[in-house]
Amino acid sequence: MQPHQLAYFLAVAETGSFTQGAQRAGVVQSAASAAIAQLERELGARLFARGYHRLDLTAEGAALLPHARDVLAAIQSAKDAVAGARGQLVGTVRLGTLALTGPWDLAAVLQRFAVAHPRVEVHLRQTISGSVTSLEEVRSGSLDLALVSVSATDLPGLALTEIHREPMVLACSPDHRLADAVEVSITELAAEPFIEYPTGWGNRATVDQAFASARLTRTIRTEVTDFALARTLVARNLGVTILPVSAIDATITAVRLHEHLEWAFQLAQPNHLRISRAASELARAIIGDAS
Structure with a gap:
């Protein structure tokens, strides 16, 4: 063998x-x-x-x-x-990442790590199926580390360290009926068609939980995995969405939410599997940059 x-x-x-x-x-x-x-x-x-x-x-x-x-x-x-x-320090590290890391600059962290440890290869894999899949891959060992967005603070087999947190806002077209509002509540959004992200994505889970807590249902017209496409659809007044504030650009309008929803992401590491020294050093670099 x-x-x-x-x-x-x-x-x-x-x-x-x-x-x-x-x-x-x-x-x-x-x-x-x-x-x-x-x-x-x-x-x-x-x-x-x-x-x-x-x-x-x-x-x-x-x-x-x-x-x-x-x-x-x-x-x-x-x-x-x-x-x-x-x-x-040598080896290969398999790092999962989100489609969005907000203003936190993952590329800069990886660049500094590559300069400090030129013999370590970091294989970066961006999820298209959400944090739930990345968490399972860290648990199974197919990923060494992953940036994930979850609301839980304690998950079996995993150690989570928060890297970034920011508010979420309503994103709508500039000519939408709520575009000039100072603040809106999700109760005002129940009848709106939503542009959403697949089940398993952290931002989707946060919004789903907010509507469930308010005992409201909503219409999800479209599901996408691309923030740029979501913004394009919103800008064309084909629906609204709720996004981290850093995902807003000049083509759409952001309106503050009364519920003060927040989007956060964490670094997930296995606490039941041994990871390599290279993976440990990369985790230390990521956490150190966030602190």
């Missing part, structure tokens, strides 16, 4: 695809498939159930998964120890 076999197995298991797993591992698909086939022969068991457009772990594959993570983490820890003895 070779480390690269476990690495390819883990990549395929976490992505649910031989093609995507091979891409994550940085090899051609045939190499990943051959290595996993050899691993299956060595173990005497099928690790994946291959179906039409579907790839699932068998019971044997599910049993191997946590041990594969442990073995690869131990190998990385050994490499970290040797590099540390030489005064070096």
Whole structure:
């Protein structure tokens, strides 16, 4: 059993695809498939159930998964120890991020980190399915760290550190009936068609909770994953939305909310898995920049 076999197995298991797993591992698909086939022969068991457009772990594959993570983490820890003895920091960090980080400059943090630690590769992955998915990927170990937007302060298997917080405002067209208002309540918005973000996004959860607390329902006309598209639709008076104040631009009008909703995001780290020294240093850099 070779480390690269476990690495390819883990990549395929976490992505649910031989093609995507091979891409994550940085090899051609045939190499990943051959290595996993050899691993299956060595173990005497099928690790994946291959179906039409579907790839699932068998019971044997599910049993191997946590041990594969442990073995690869131990190998990385050994490499970290040797590099540390030489005064070096090496490794790869998989960092998930949000579609929006407000005025907090993630690129600047990564640039400074790259200058300080040139032998660490940071693989940045922007979520298109929201913080819920990123949290699960941190729990499972497919991401080392992730920037997420959640209202909870205590989640199983995770340590959360707040990075940024800001108010949320109503975003409407400049010629909308509420555009000149000083302040609006969500009770005034129940009949408005909303441009929203998918379930699982932090800003969506905050707004959903506000309407639920007020025992109100609303009409969600459109769901998007792109803030620029949301602003375009709002500017065309095709609906309203509620956004972090930093997401407002000159094409739309912001109106203060009576309910004082806030959008925040946090850095999520696993507290049940061992992460590499490189991941720990990147977490320290992110948290240090936010403080």
